[in-house]
Structures are given as C-alpha cells and as structure tokens.
Amino acid sequence: MNRITEENKHKFEALVEEIMTTQRAAGLAVAIVDKAGQVQYEKYFGYRDEEQKLPIDNQTIFGLASITKSFTSLAILQLAEKGVLRLSDPVSKYVPSYTNKNQKAPVKIWHLLCHSGGFFPLSRILVEEVAKDMxxxxxxxxDLAYVNALAEEGIKRVASRLDDQTDLIGLPGELMSYCNDGFGVLSDIVKNYGDQPTFADYLMKHIIAPLGMERSFCDFIKPAKDENASLLYTTEDGVRRATRDYHDNAFVLNGGGAMKSTISDMLKYICMYLNEGKGLNETRVASQYSIREMCKPRQYYRPGGWYCYGLCRKSMEGAEVLEHGGSLPGVSSNMSWSYDNEVGIIVLCNTMDVSAGVIADGAMRMYLGKDPVLPQVKYQEYEWCESFIRSVSGDYVMGEGESFTLSLSEEGKLAMTMNGNKKEVCTVSPHIAMIKGRYSDGFVQILYDEKRGIWGARCGSRIYPKI
Structure with missing residues (x-):
C-alpha cells in the first residue's frame, strides 16, 4: 500500500539531490511500481546530457551493468525448465574449454549462479581488447554483441584463466565471492544450448520481447546512436569525462553486464518477478518454481545479506527484499522488489560510483510510510586484542585491482586504508569490522581455516587474498 507522504517525499528527493551533488551524478531516474504495474512514484533528476541540458524520461536508455546477471540467471532457469540442462550438472559438460583441472570437486552450474565456484576475483577480459586482438x-x-567468433574466443580465454587458478578460495559451493567470469561462462551456455545464435538474441526472444520491453538489448552500437540514450559520465583522477562509448570496460562475454534498458522497460521486468514469472501482458516467461528458486538465499555475502541466483536478498523494515545493483563507467543502477509489500523500485544513473542502492532503499521506505533517510548506525564495539590485530595485519589484494591494508593503530585498534585512503572502522564481532561510509556502511570479514591460517578477507561481495 502506497503510504508516501509529502514530508517523506521531500526528504527522499533532498537525499537524492544531496547524493547527486556529493557524487557528481549528471542524471538519475527513479520509479516505484506496484504488482499490477501501476506507477506509484516517478521522478527524473539532472540530465541525460549535462552539457546540452537534455532531460531524462521513461524512454531514456541507461546501462544496467550487473543487473544483467538476473537476466542471465533467468535464461539458465528457462533452459533448466525445458530439460536442456540441470543446475546440478558440471559446467565442464557444457563448456569443454573449462576442464575443472585444479578444483577438487566439479564446479556446477548452480555454483556459478551464486558466485561460489571457488575463484578469486580476476581482472576483466575486455570486449574491445579481444576484438582488437582478433x-x-x-x-x-x-555489433560485437552478436559476433559469434568474438564470443568463442572470449570463452576460451575466460575458461582457460579459471582453469589456471591454483590458489582457490575453497571447494565449489563453499564460499561466495563475486565473479564476473562465472556469469560470462553462463552466458556461453545460453548461447550454445539455447535456440538462438547468440546470448543477446536469446535474451531478446525469450525475455525482452515477450515482456514487451521495447528499448532493451545487449547492443553496443544502438545506444551510442540513440538520441534518447544517456551519455556516460566518469571521473578519473579528478577529471570528469562524458562519452557514448558503451564498450568502456565491458566484459568480453555479455552475461555479466551488457544489458541496457529504460525506466519503462525495467518496470515491466520487475513486475514479472512480482508476479512470479508472468508479465503484465499475461505472458509467462518462467514458472513460479523457477522464480522462487532464483530468489532463495544460497550464499552468505554480508551481515544481513545473502546471494541467490543473480539476485541478492536482505531484510528491510520487517520485509524481505530482493535486489541487484550494477556499476560500470557511466553506470550506477539498482533494482529491488518486495513480495511482502508487492512493490518494486528501479534506479538508473548515468554516472559511475553513485549510491543507487541507498536511493532504492530510501524509495522503498518512503513507499512504506517510513523516513527515507536512515540515521547513522552506532555499532557496539567488540574489542579485538592486539595479537589478533597483528595476525590480520597486512595487504589484501585482488585481481580486479582493488586493495586494502589492515594494521594496528597507535591506540591499539584496527586501522584500515583502502586504495591509499584511510577508512573509519569499528570491530563488531570476533571476525567482522564495519567500515563507516557517508551514506552506507561496508564491512570486512576475516577468513581463517586450520590449514591456511588467516588467508583472506571478504570486503563487500569479494574475497581478497592476504598477500
């Protein structure tokens, strides 16, 4: 039930404006939809083209980045429904270039759906680099999204690199660590075992077109030429730039982040989930069983949060919320919905590193009649002894380029720097420290086993090895 008050609407919109100012967002769109497809709130902030002051509307194309993972997961569940594959099958059965040679047990399809193949994060194999090499x-x-030769070379490189990992997080299914490579492999399975020549074609035929999503696709060229597509804004080393290059940092296999869409189309997509596989046009794209399987918690990934199949799950205001966000150059996105409240949220932004998830959470609370701005959490400190802090001290570096350092401060407390910047941390349990943020807090979880001792730490959704 829509309980949006004028006071909370004002607070919510002030929050959005503050985040956009602080994080230099050029343009942002947010909408709330109920299960029946009725738009309960819709507002557009800033511009799709800041220089020309071109406005945003519900047909403006944005990148979705990792929201794409829900499309990939849905495609895999569709193939499972048809008996084409089983989620319990080894990945190597469908991807011959992945041989599973260094894992002690088979990596199965379901492991990749919830990022638990056992692989540490790796740098992206980029679509433009592979295309240039070829x-x-x-x-x-x-359009490179539809070039099979590129996809075939991409899977060879991705699978080979996964095969070559000898320092693994753990057994398949043991621990979750975000893995774009895994979703790239899943999109290769969709390409080869679906009934279409490419992954992009499969999504179009079996998800996008059936739901009446008229301006959604994996294409790279189409959004660059569309007059009502957003420019992509990023800030690097203090320098702000805007491009129409949708290839920028794009993964060579499309299943991890290639989708582009609009507010109008994404509301239809969210309503399909709210109606457990049936679109607003009464077209069923997946069974209730498949959607429920997608939404089940599979792997712990943060305090209060679980990863499902291409979706995350958490509790908010006494209700369960499914969500996923995305980030790429010129993209910050978040979609969420609650079956308990029969409502969904979409936030699309044309600027990287904007707190779209915070905005989505604020929109959900606003809809429920709650204050959209949560007060800062005050954590109860769980004191770590100096010997333990010394044992966890060191550098934690992952293949995607991010790193952080833990150390003992002069006050005998845990200290943290991330990519050279000091972070305010509070130890809150025997193995978890919370990282204070301006709009939302992060966490670090120390990982230990008898054989390796302290071997890594989970920061956000990724596990970093201790160097």
Whole structure:
C-alpha cells in the first residue's frame, strides 16, 4: 500500500539531490511500481546530457551493468525448465574449454549462479581488447554483441584463466565471492544450448520481447546512436569525462553486464518477478518454481545479506527484499522488489560510483510510510586484542585491482586504508569490522581455516587474498 507522504517525499528527493551533488551524478531516474504495474512514484533528476541540458524520461536508455546477471540467471532457469540442462550438472559438460583441472570437486552450474565456484576475483577480459586482438571491426562485422567468433574466443580465454587458478578460495559451493567470469561462462551456455545464435538474441526472444520491453538489448552500437540514450559520465583522477562509448570496460562475454534498458522497460521486468514469472501482458516467461528458486538465499555475502541466483536478498523494515545493483563507467543502477509489500523500485544513473542502492532503499521506505533517510548506525564495539590485530595485519589484494591494508593503530585498534585512503572502522564481532561510509556502511570479514591460517578477507561481495 502506497503510504508516501509529502514530508517523506521531500526528504527522499533532498537525499537524492544531496547524493547527486556529493557524487557528481549528471542524471538519475527513479520509479516505484506496484504488482499490477501501476506507477506509484516517478521522478527524473539532472540530465541525460549535462552539457546540452537534455532531460531524462521513461524512454531514456541507461546501462544496467550487473543487473544483467538476473537476466542471465533467468535464461539458465528457462533452459533448466525445458530439460536442456540441470543446475546440478558440471559446467565442464557444457563448456569443454573449462576442464575443472585444479578444483577438487566439479564446479556446477548452480555454483556459478551464486558466485561460489571457488575463484578469486580476476581482472576483466575486455570486449574491445579481444576484438582488437582478433582484428574484428564493428563497421565490418556488425555489433560485437552478436559476433559469434568474438564470443568463442572470449570463452576460451575466460575458461582457460579459471582453469589456471591454483590458489582457490575453497571447494565449489563453499564460499561466495563475486565473479564476473562465472556469469560470462553462463552466458556461453545460453548461447550454445539455447535456440538462438547468440546470448543477446536469446535474451531478446525469450525475455525482452515477450515482456514487451521495447528499448532493451545487449547492443553496443544502438545506444551510442540513440538520441534518447544517456551519455556516460566518469571521473578519473579528478577529471570528469562524458562519452557514448558503451564498450568502456565491458566484459568480453555479455552475461555479466551488457544489458541496457529504460525506466519503462525495467518496470515491466520487475513486475514479472512480482508476479512470479508472468508479465503484465499475461505472458509467462518462467514458472513460479523457477522464480522462487532464483530468489532463495544460497550464499552468505554480508551481515544481513545473502546471494541467490543473480539476485541478492536482505531484510528491510520487517520485509524481505530482493535486489541487484550494477556499476560500470557511466553506470550506477539498482533494482529491488518486495513480495511482502508487492512493490518494486528501479534506479538508473548515468554516472559511475553513485549510491543507487541507498536511493532504492530510501524509495522503498518512503513507499512504506517510513523516513527515507536512515540515521547513522552506532555499532557496539567488540574489542579485538592486539595479537589478533597483528595476525590480520597486512595487504589484501585482488585481481580486479582493488586493495586494502589492515594494521594496528597507535591506540591499539584496527586501522584500515583502502586504495591509499584511510577508512573509519569499528570491530563488531570476533571476525567482522564495519567500515563507516557517508551514506552506507561496508564491512570486512576475516577468513581463517586450520590449514591456511588467516588467508583472506571478504570486503563487500569479494574475497581478497592476504598477500
């Protein structure tokens, strides 16, 4: 039930404006929809093109980044429904270039759906780099999202790199660590075992078109040429730039983050989930069973949060919320919904590193009649002894380029720097420290076993090895 008050609406919109100012967001769109498809709130902030002051509307195209993982998961569940595959099958059965040679047990399809294949994070294998190596030109071959030769070379490189990992997080299914490579492998399975020539074609035929999503796709060229597509804004080393290059930092396999869409289309997509597989046009794209399987908690990934299949799950205001966010150059996104409240939220932004999840949470609370701005959490400190802090002290570095350092402060407390910046931390349990943020808090979880001792730490959704 919509309980939006004028006071909470004002607070919510002030929060959005503050976040946009602080994080230099050029444009942002947010909408709330109920199960029946009725828009309960819709507002557009800033511009799709800041320089020309071009406005945003519900047909403006944005990148979705990792929200794409829900589309990939849905496609895999569709194939499972048809008996084409089983989620308990080894990945190597469908991807011959992945041999499972260094894992002590088979990596199965369901492991990849919830990021638990046992792999540490790796740097991205980029679509433009592979295309350049192969001498592929979009002017000759067409949009790279539909070039099979590129996808075939991409899976060889990705699978080989996963196979070559010898320092593994653990057994398949043991621990969750976010893995774009795994979702790239899943999109290769969709490409080869679906009934379409490419992953992009499969999504179009079996998800996008059936739901009446008219401006959604994996294409790279189409949004760059569309007059009502957002520019992509990023800030690097203090320098702000805007481009129409949707290839920027794009993964070579499309299942991890290639989708682009609009507010109008994403409301239809969220309503499909709220109606457990049935679109607003009464077209069923998946069974209730498949949607419920997607939404089950599978792997712990943060205090109060679980990863499902291409979705995350948490509790908010006494209700369960499913969500997923995304981030790429020129993209910050978040979608969420609650079956308990029969409502969904979409936030799309054309600027990287904007707190879209905080905005989505604020929108959900506003809809429920709650204050959209949560007060800062005051944590009860759980004191770590100096010997333990010394044992966890050191550098934690992951393959995607991020790193942090833990150390003992002069006051005998845990200290943390991340990518050279000091962080305010509070130890709150025997193995977890909370990282204070301006709009939301993060966490560090120390990982230990008898054989390796303290071997790594989970920070956010990724596990960093201790160097």
């Amino acid at each position: 001498g592929l030109q979009e002017s000759e071959k067409g």
